[in-house]
Amino acid sequence: MRLVGSEPSVRATAQADSVSDEALVAGMAAGDEQAAAAFVRRYQRRVFGLAMSMLGDRALAEDVAQEALVRAWRHASVFDPRRAPVAAWLLTITRHLAIDALRLRRAVPLADEEIARLVRCDDDTERAIEVALARPGLRAALAELPAEQRRALVLAHAYGYTAAEVGRLEHVPLGTAKTRIRAAMAKLRGAMHGEKAP
Amino acid sequence: MSDEDRAEPVRVCGEVEGDLAELALCVLTGEERARVVDHLEGCAACAAALRELAGVADRLVADLPEMDPPPGFESRVLHRIRSVEPRPTRRGDHRLVRAVAIAAIAASAAAAFVVGRASSPSTPAGGIRDAAGAAAPSRSSGLSVALLTSAGRFVGDAYADGGRHPWLLVSIDRLSGDSSVTCDVTGRDGRVVVLGSFWLSSGRGSWVVPVPASLGRLRSALITASGGKVLASATFAA
Numbered sequence: 001m002r003l004v005g006s007e008p009s010v011r012a013t014a015q016a017d018s019v020s021d022e023a024l025v026a027g028m029a030a031g032d033e034q035a036a037a038a039f040v041r042r043y044q045r046r047v048f049g050l051a052m053s054m055l056g057d058r059a060l061a062e063d064v065a066q067e068a069l070v071r072a073w074r075h076a077s078v079f080d081p082r083r084a085p086v087a088a089w090l091l092t093i094t095r096h097l098a099i100d101a102l103r104l105r106r107a108v109p110l111a112d113e114e115i116a117r118l119v120r121c122d123d124d125t126e127r128a129i130e131v132a133l134a135r136p137g138l139r140a141a142l143a144e145l146p147a148e149q150r151r152a153l154v155l156a157h158a159y160g161y162t163a164a165e166v167g168r169l170e171h172v173p174l175g176t177a178k179t180r181i182r183a184a185m186a187k188l189r190g191a192m193h194g195e196k197a198p
Numbered sequence: 199m200s201d202e203d204r205a206e207p208v209r210v211c212g213e214v215e216g217d218l219a220e221l222a223l224c225v226l227t228g229e230e231r232a233r234v235v236d237h238l239e240g241c242a243a244c245a246a247a248l249r250e251l252a253g254v255a256d257r258l259v260a261d262l263p264e265m266d267p268p269p270g271f272e273s274r275v276l277h278r279i280r281s282v283e284p285r286p287t288r289r290g291d292h293r294l295v296r297a298v299a300i301a302a303i304a305a306s307a308a309a310a311f312v313v314g315r316a317s318s319p320s321t322p323a324g325g326i327r328d329a330a331g332a333a334a335p336s337r338s339s340g341l342s343v344a345l346l347t348s349a350g351r352f353v354g355d356a357y358a359d360g361g362r363h364p365w366l367l368v369s370i371d372r373l374s375g376d377s378s379v380t381c382d383v384t385g386r387d388g389r390v391v392v393l394g395s396f397w398l399s400s401g402r403g404s405w406v407v408p409v410p411a412s413l414g415r416l417r418s419a420l421i422t423a424s425g426g427k428v429l430a431s432a433t434f435a436a
Contacts, residue, residue, distance in 0.1 A: 030404060033276070033279065033280065036276070036279050037272075037276055040272055040275050040276060040279075041272060044267050044271060044272055044275070045264035045265060045266060045267065046264050048264075048265050048266070048267035048271065049263055049264045049265035050259055052265050053263075053265075058268060062267060062268055062271060065267060065271070065275075066271070066274060066275050066278060069275045069279075070275065070278050070279060070282055073279045073282065074282060088256045091256070091259045092224070092256070094259075095224060095259055096224055099224060099225070156220065156223045156225045157223050157255070157258055160224075160225055161225065162220070162225045162226070162227060163220055163225070175216075178216045178217070178219075178220070179216070181219050181220060181223070182215075182216055182218070182219040182220075184219075185219040185222065185223070185251055185254055185255075186219070188254045188257075188258075189250055189251060189253070189254045192253065192254060192257060
């Protein structure tokens, strides 16, 4: 889009900054770079925050955050506002990319102490939990989870481990790992609904 | 995966219940995911359960603290965006862009809003030349009316929404040259409002723009060149 007249870019940018998320995505779908610029400004801190929370590495987090925003631009035309809010769509893209990055990093076998650190759910992992579950209700619900369920959830959610990988890290059968993840999610779901977790 | 290799679809909910949480967390492997998704297509109960779990997963990331990216991040992203075209559009995606725009405007009608496109990838707004060039414009789809030259030649279409927050979508793909054009509309009472000036690249461009509600139902839209020459007009049904 190019608006003409006095200070077109200022005017257009101000307009783009004031519109809804869905309108910005529609603008991106139409190839509008001013909509893309407003979209980046609006979401860069959330996207980068998520990437940093999962990756803990600023350079890698920037790569992931950049790629997420570029993908949002490229795929804006297939965004369906009836299926998900824009924020959920964008953060899902970011999370997928972060998981891919984590898996690539894991292509190098983890050292024993790293595995032990993850399984031990030590300070770093606890911090990841705090970060990942900033909402007080969910944090409280997480604190009430049995430790093995909390570890399984964090390994899957914050580190992108599959149930099979969680099982190997925790030295438990696949079925047990699946059950722990499922139970943890069910309890958080209960907390979200304001119910007491069973 | 070939059809022969593909696992039998799961018919029993109990066989996928254990996978739904992992699917919501995006940690199922591709084969597992395909198997579960096959089941979900025919099982409303499991699909509903997945939506709930996906809500949990979304919440886990939605409330994350924001963090300032490194200096220059925004300009680096925008530099990359300028070098990458939006997903290549196929014939017919013109209508998809319009549908997205319509949904978007419906959601944000109160905001002052302009969305547009030009057709050359080298321009700041470039990137969907394929859509503009390849799409067969829809001449009659409800509120969509043809934009015609004075000689009756079809050059694009206009779509007016007269809801609580009226707006107009104009899509032109059969004019020529790079130039700015002015778009104005006429209400039923004869009042004319200039909606703005927009850029056409290689004769193509489109925009969505709010229309003052006080105009009521639109009578017509007019596209004029910077010198005042009328390039095209659209007449809306009474």
